[in-house]
Amino acid sequence: MDRLTARDPGFAAAVRSRIRGEVREAEPLARYSTYRIGGPATVVLPTTAEDVATAVRMAHEAGVPWFALGLGSNILLPDDGLDALVVRLGKGLDRLERDGDRWIVGAGLPAPLAARRTAAAGFAGLHIFVGVPGSVGGGIYMNAGCHGGDWAEVVESVTVVDQAGQDAVVPRSEVPFTYRRSGLDGRVVLEATVRLRREEQHRLDEQITEMFEWRQSGTPFNQPCCGSVFKNPAGPSRKREDGPRTAGQLIEAAGLKGFRHGAAEVSPMHANYFVNTGGATAADVRGLIDRVRQKVKREFGALLEPEVKIIGAGGEYLTVSP
Numbered sequence: 599m600d601r602l603t604a605r606d607p608g609f610a611a612a613v614r615s616r617i618r619g620e621v622r623e624a625e626p627l628a629r630y631s632t633y634r635i636g637g638p639a640t641v642v643l644p645t646t647a648e649d650v651a652t653a654v655r656m657a658h659e660a661g662v663p664w665f666a667l668g669l670g671s672n673i674l675l676p677d678d679g680l681d682a683l684v685v686r687l688g689k690g691l692d693r694l695e696r697d698g699d700r701w702i703v704g705a706g707l708p709a710p711l712a713a714r715r716t717a718a719a720g721f722a723g724l725h726i727f728v729g730v731p732g733s734v735g736g737g738i739y740m741n742a743g744c745h746g747g748d749w750a751e752v753v754e755s756v757t758v759v760d761q762a763g764q765d766a767v768v769p770r771s772e773v774p775f776t777y778r779r780s781g782l783d784g785r786v787v788l789e790a791t792v793r794l795r796r797e798e799q800h801r802l803d804e805q806i807t808e809m810f811e812w813r814q815s816g817t818p819f820n821q822p823c824c825g826s827v828f829k830n831p832a833g834p835s836r837k838r839e840d841g842p843r844t845a846g847q848l849i850e851a852a853g854l855k856g857f858r859h860g861a862a863e864v865s866p867m868h869a870n871y872f873v874n875t876g877g878a879t880a881a882d883v884r885g886l887i888d889r890v891r892q893k894v895k896r897e898f899g900a901l902l903e904p905e906v907k908i909i910g911a912g913g914e915y916l917t918v919s920p
């Protein structure tokens with residue numbers, strides 16, 4: 599017997615009848631990804647934590663895979679869409695509240711908004727995310743970082759819900775944060791408590807302006823893309839001890855700026871950004887990832903690991919061939 603998928607109208611209707619938010623069927627995922635890539639799927643737009651719990655529990659009990667989505671700024675979704683249920687956190691799960699130096703930030707809040715609002719109240723810590731166009735939940739799951747900081751530095755606890763629909767508050771000490779990873783797999787981040795530090799307003803304003811200008815000048819914001827495609831390799835490349843170190847430097851040194859596969863292109867502006875030049879497919883981006891990895895490996899002996907999450911039809915994470 600065929601396995602039930604989230605595309606099944608009966609399943610979608612059942613979820614719709616049990617939650618307050620919306621369930622959209624055959625929704626083009628390209629709308630939910632900064633790459634503007636991805637075919638149709640059943641998308642839940644929860645408005646409460648209970649909605650999230652109900653949707654993932656119903657999926658789990660029906661044997662339907664599910665998948666949490668934020669602002670889609672670090673993800674490559676499949677051209678044929680997903681059989682998995684997409685639980686897309688946004689409005690309704692976007693609270694921002696202050697209690698002394700502690701702030702509660704909802705997973706659905708865009709990180710740049712969290713950055714600006716906390717900074718406007720005179721607090722530093724989240725201000726570094728002013729140019730990182732993801733959600734709070736995606737940022738925590740990815741342990742997104744920039745300007746020398748990351749989410750791990752400010753998080754005190756994370757409220758999550760598991761596939762059985764049970765919520766839990768996980769203290770920072772139990773979140774195994776590492777570089778661009780939280781270890782919170784199999785759970786949906788609902789919100790977090792972060793501890794910020796007071797900072798003089800004029801210094802915060804200056805830093806935000808500087809960071810934003812730095813971003814604008816080095817990021818292809820005018821083209822669909824997903825941020826860094828590869829993580830920076832942990833160790834130095836083998837061939838040139840004093841040579842390129844970061845993923846972007848390695849790709850650029852391999853002469854790949856502007857290199858294309860289909861309609862996907864290594865950005866001429868920043869080599870670790872791949873852009874959709876118009877009508878690119880997930881297959882184009884994956885092909886470009888493979889070709890860039892091969893060339894960098896050949897030239898420098900460095901094996902680039904994707905930072906972007908490449909998603910399969912069942913919502914599973916795909917790996918790249920060595």
Ligand SMILES: Cc1cc2nc3c(=O)[nH]c(=O)nc-3n(C[C@H](O)[C@H](O)[C@H](O)COP(=O)(O)OP(=O)(O)OC[C@H]3O[C@@H](n4cnc5c(N)ncnc54)[C@H](O)[C@@H]3O)c2cc1C
Nearest residue numbers: 668669670671672732733735736737739742743744787825
């Ligand atoms: C122009 C540009 C610049 C960028 N610059 C940076 C940068 O400087 N530093 C950096 O680290 N990243 C950067 N990124 C990448 C991206 O913005 C971050 O990784 C961001 O935190 C991802 O959040 P998201 O909401 O878009 O996640 P998504 O892309 O929606 O999802 C990414 C992963 O997080 C999971 N996820 C999303 N929401 C939740 C949730 N609530 N609970 C559990 N799991 C969840 C998804 O399942 C997926 O595995 C950049 C991206 C762009 C487009």
